Amino acid sequence: MKGIVFTEFLDMVEKEFGYEMVDHILESSDLESGGIYTAVGTYNHAEIVQLLTHLSIKAEMDPGVLLNAFGKYLFDTFLKVYPHFFQAVDNAFDFLKSIDNHIHVEVKKLYPDAVLPKFETHENENGTLVMTYTSERRMGALAEGLIEKSIVHYKVPYFVEKNTLNEDGSMVEFLISPQQ
Numbered sequence: 001m002k003g004i005v006f007t008e009f010l011d012m013v014e015k016e017f018g019y020e021m022v023d024h025i026l027e028s029s030d031l032e033s034g035g036i037y038t039a040v041g042t043y044n045h046a047e048i049v050q051l052l053t054h055l056s057i058k059a060e061m062d063p064g065v066l067l068n069a070f071g072k073y074l075f076d077t078f079l080k081v082y083p084h085f086f087q088a089v090d091n092a093f094d095f096l097k098s099i100d101n102h103i104h105v106e107v108k109k110l111y112p113d114a115v116l117p118k119f120e121t122h123e124n125e126n127g128t129l130v131m132t133y134t135s136e137r138r139m140g141a142l143a144e145g146l147i148e149k150s151i152v153h154y155k156v157p158y159f160v161e162k163n164t165l166n167e168d169g170s171m172v173e174f175l176i177s178p179q180q
């Protein structure tokens, strides 16, 4: 997993819970990297899972809730670092459709070692955007936070319904519907 995910995660933890919490989760985890991350480096995905698990235990918060909050935080980082992806479209549906066929494609060109999720999108007859997330890394809650913040960004409200399609959470469906 790319270092930007780790550096931003630790920044969020510091802002929301303080430096002692950052220190605690780094100390409690068994990290190959030694807990030293640079934005362009690549690290074992299991490290973010350990950091999240220790945060969840210490803060007594659900890991899914924390991962969703991190998705929202990461959205703001992407907006700052890659503004052109957001300016290329003017609404949330076009933006969300562009992740799999444009944004993550460009990310992969920039960082060939990035391991990205798959998103299948289509609009149904009710004007709902159906977005299916597939990833062995099972970070559907991160996708949820990113989707929710994308909607806020484009300023037209939508309902987001999340359905986990299989037991291990590697396939998650999002139904994004216009609010009546």
Ligand code: HEM
Residues within 6 Å of the ligand: 001, 002, 003, 004, 005, 078, 079, 082, 085, 086, 099, 103, 104, 107, 113, 114, 115, 116, 117, 135, 136, 137, 138, 139, 140, 142, 143, 144, 146, 147, 150
């Ligand atoms: C400009 C916008 C975006 C950029 C530049 C971007 C870039 C990235 C990068 C660099 C990673 C890490 C890959 C790795 O660690 O190897 C990643 C992972 C991920 N991205 Fe994006 N992304 C963007 C928008 C989004 C949005 C809006 C969503 C929500 C649907 C999304 C969903 C995910 C998820 C869920 C992962 C975690 C990996 C996984 O679940 O397999 N991304 N993205």
